[in-house]
Amino acid sequence: MSNPALRDSKVVLAVTGGIAAYKAVEVCRRLVDSGAHVIPLLTDGALRFVGEATFSALGSERARVSLFEDEDPIAHVTLGRLADLILVCPATARSLGSYAAGISDDLLGATLLATRAPVVVCPAMHAEMWEHPAVGDNLSLLRSRGVTVVWPEEGRLAGGDFGAGRLAGCDSIVSTVAEVIGADKSELRAKGGSMAGLRVLVTAGGTREPVDPVRYLGNRSSGKQGYAIAESAWARGAEVSVVATTSRPVPPGVEVELVETAEEMRQAVQRRRDADVVVMAAAVADFRPSRMSAEKIKRSGKPTTIPLEPTPDILAELAKTSPRGQTLVGFAAETQDLLGNAEAKLRSKGVDLLAANDVSAPGAGFGHDTNAVVMIDSRGGRASVPLSSKARVAEEILDRVLALRSQPECGEEPSNTLEGSDGGGRLPCVGTRPDRDLNLLVSHP
Numbered sequence: 001m002s003n004p005a006l007r008d009s010k011v012v013l014a015v016t017g018g019i020a021a022y023k024a025v026e027v028c029r030r031l032v033d034s035g036a037h038v039i040p041l042l043t044d045g046a047l048r049f050v051g052e053a054t055f056s057a058l059g060s061e062r063a064r065v066s067l068f069e070d071e072d073p074i075a076h077v078t079l080g081r082l083a084d085l086i087l088v089c090p091a092t093a094r095s096l097g098s099y100a101a102g103i104s105d106d107l108l109g110a111t112l113l114a115t116r117a118p119v120v121v122c123p124a125m126h127a128e129m130w131e132h133p134a135v136g137d138n139l140s141l142l143r144s145r146g147v148t149v150v151w152p153e154e155g156r157l158a159g160g161d162f163g164a165g166r167l168a169g170c171d172s173i174v175s176t177v178a179e180v181i182g183a184d185k186s187e188l189r190a191k192g193g194s195m196a197g198l199r200v201l202v203t204a205g206g207t208r209e210p211v212d213p214v215r216y217l218g219n220r221s222s223g224k225q226g227y228a229i230a231e232s233a234w235a236r237g238a239e240v241s242v243v244a245t246t247s248r249p250v251p252p253g254v255e256v257e258l259v260e261t262a263e264e265m266r267q268a269v270q271r272r273r274d275a276d277v278v279v280m281a282a283a284v285a286d287f288r289p290s291r292m293s294a295e296k297i298k299r300s301g302k303p304t305t306i307p308l309e310p311t312p313d314i315l316a317e318l319a320k321t322s323p324r325g326q327t328l329v330g331f332a333a334e335t336q337d338l339l340g341n342a343e344a345k346l347r348s349k350g351v352d353l354l355a356a357n358d359v360s361a362p363g364a365g366f367g368h369d370t371n372a373v374v375m376i377d378s379r380g381g382r383a384s385v386p387l388s389s390k391a392r393v394a395e396e397i398l399d400r401v402l403a404l405r406s407q408p409e410c411g412e413e414p415s416n417t418l419e420g421s422d423g424g425g426r427l428p429c430v431g432t433r434p435d436r437d438l439n440l441l442v443s444h445p
Contacts, residue, residue, distance in 0.1 A: 004231050004249045005182035006174075007035035008391035009084040012115075013059070014108045017045015019158045020090040020124035020167035025050065027089055028058045030174045035369075035391075039064065039079065043108050045092070067107040076107055080114030085181050088112075089150075090124035090167050093135050099147075100138040118180050122150040122173055127163030150176050186252075189237050194402055196237030201275035202230040203314075205245035206366075207262045209288035211306060214296045219283050220366040223248060225331075226281035228394040230254060233277070236398065241275070243268040245282070262288065262311035269314055273321070277401055279329040280315050283366075287311060319350030327401050332356040333365060339374060346376055352404055353377045355397055363387050375400055379407070 011031055015024045031038045040055035040063040047065065055063040064075055072078050080086075088095060088108070095108065099121075104110040112119065121142065129135060130152065139149055150173050155166035204226025206219040223246035234240045234251045241255040243265055250256055259265045262284050269278075287308040297304065315330050322328050330351040334341045335358065342356035355373045359365030364372045364387060372387040375397065381404075385396045 003034040003036075003178050004251055005178040005185065006031065007228070007231070008389050009036050009181050010039065010082050011036045011177065011181075012039045012041055012079050012083045012086045012111065013055075014041040014043070014086060014088045014111070015046040015050065015055070016043050016088065016090060016092045016095040016108070017048055018090045018092045018124050019049060021046050021049040023167055023170065024089050025054055025058065026170050027087075027173055028055060030170055031087075031177065032058065032060060034174060034178070036060075036177075039082070041065075041079065041108055041111065043095070043106060045094075064107060067110055070107070076104075076110035076114045079107075079111045080117070083111075083115055083117040084184070085117050085177060086112065086115055086119045087122070087173070087177055088119070089122040089173060091121040093123075093125050093129050093132070096121065096123065096135065096138045096142065100141045118146070118148065118184055120148045120150060120173075120177055120180055122168055123152050123165070124167035125152075125165045126157055126159075127161065127165045130163075130165035148176065148180050182251075185235055189235055193235065193237030195233055195277075195398070198233075198238045198276040199274075200230070200233040200238040200240050200277045200279070201243070201269065201272045202226050202233070202240065202279045203243045203265060203269065203282035203284075204230070204248075206283040207245055207265055207285045207311070208260050209262065209285050209311065210292045211289050212293040212295065212297050217285055217288060217308075219285065221283035221333075222246060222367050223282075224367075224369065225371055225390045225393065226279070228390040229279050229281055229397060232391065232394040232398055238277075241272050243272070243282070261285075262314070266312045266314045266317070269318070273318060274323060274326075276325065277327045277329070277405075278318060278322075279397070279401075280318070281329075281331050283331075283333060284314060285311050313349075315349045315351065322350075327352050327405055329353045329355065329397065329401060333359045335360040339376075342374060342376055346378065351378070353397075353400060355393075373397075377404060379404070 013028055015021050028038055037060045039061045040059040042052060042063050042065050052063045052065055064070060098109050099112050104113050150168045153166045153168055154164050156162055157166060205223035206221030208216040208218040210216045223244050227248045230240050230242045231251055234254055243257050245259060257268050259268050288311050290307040290309045319328055328351045330349055332342050332345045332354055334356055338356055338358050342354055346354040355375050357365050357371055357373045363370045370387050371390050371393045373385050373393055375383045385393050
């Protein structure tokens with residue numbers, strides 16, 4: 001299951017030459033399953049116990065095994081800069097000693113010295129080695145430098161012995177990595193981000209409109225994209241509220257209200273309508289039964305007709321009463337004529353930004369961890385995000401939101417000349433709000 005702290009985080013998994021190296025295969029798989037982007041790094045010693053092909057297959061990228069023979073001439077610098085965290089698992093006595101002494105005679109040693117990312121080490125060795133004062137001194141030194149240690153357990157060791165030094169369990173290792181990355185993200189948030197001071201409301205998931213006590217009209221929306229946007233806004237320093245039909249893990253401090261129907265979502269959104277940014281990522285049902293049956297509708301053998309009526313148009317209602325300075329983002333899930341339908345919805349709904357995706361395309365839309373969208377805005381801007389993780393799509397959407405918020409309102413004096421404007425006077429734009437519709441196109445690079 002995806003973990004919010006690990007989702008889209010880049011983890012360099014460094015495997016060293018101990019018998020516990022085979023357990024790193026499971027750690028790799030669990031990190032990937034949790035949403036992390038795992039780059040395996042194997043030392044010469046590790047290759048005596050496990051295979052390069054195994055980690056290349058299970059990781060997010062090919063395994064790195066050499067400082068001098070890699071296609072990247074500065075592989076250690078590249079990995080050190082890319083990493084959100086470096087995990088050394090297992091960490092042998094030799095690797096701990098080299099790290100403490102600052103020795104960089106292989107790819108792992110050089111990468112550890114070239115990174116500014118947090119480092120987690122998982123010692124594993126025979127009991128006598130674990131109890132040696134040199135190992136304890138090296139760990140104390142590394143801890144004083146900020147390295148996190150996942151302490152080994154007591155248990156069966158190589159050769160049939162029993163004692164301390166057995167590699168910690170996979171659950172403990174993965175949870176520690178998530179905690180360290182989460183704490184690092186929280187620290188960055190505390191320092192202030194690009195959305196610090198903004199109140200952001202995000203809707204997520206598909207509404208369910210009851211037919212009878214057993215059945216409902218709904219859709220396959222998982223809510224993953226909405227929750228990814230909420231997490232990204234939180235990481236940027238925003239105060240985030242989520243109104244959703246599905247429950248997923250969220251960072252600390254994110255408010256979540258669960259609803260079921262379009263009307264329930266409408267009421268929850270109306271209570272938070274004064275947010276600075278509203279992202280309507282939920283797949284709200286367009287229709288609902290005119291009347292819910294009090295009892296389960298029984299099969300009769302004859303055609304059954306269920307009268308339908310439109311649900312509240314939450315997005316259009318928000319656009320009509322949107323306060324000045326609010327940025328309103330809508331979504332369009334389409335199966336044909338993506339751009340044409342998106343442009344029509346942008347104008348009919350009156351939003352500032354619309355993200356449209358083709359839910360019939362492979363890997364995009366409902367239920368997937370990836371998505372591909374086209375973004376168009378009320379000022380004529382247009383951008384495409386190719387098939388990417390939903391976390392990456394969320395970043396692109398919020399980048400566009402901030403770009404729009406940095407521009408003058410329609411009718412205001414521009415601080416600089418934009419392509420499509422006359423270079424002076426009030427700023428024209430493709431208005432979708434009635435009070436600022438000038439029906440002129442301004443394109444932005």
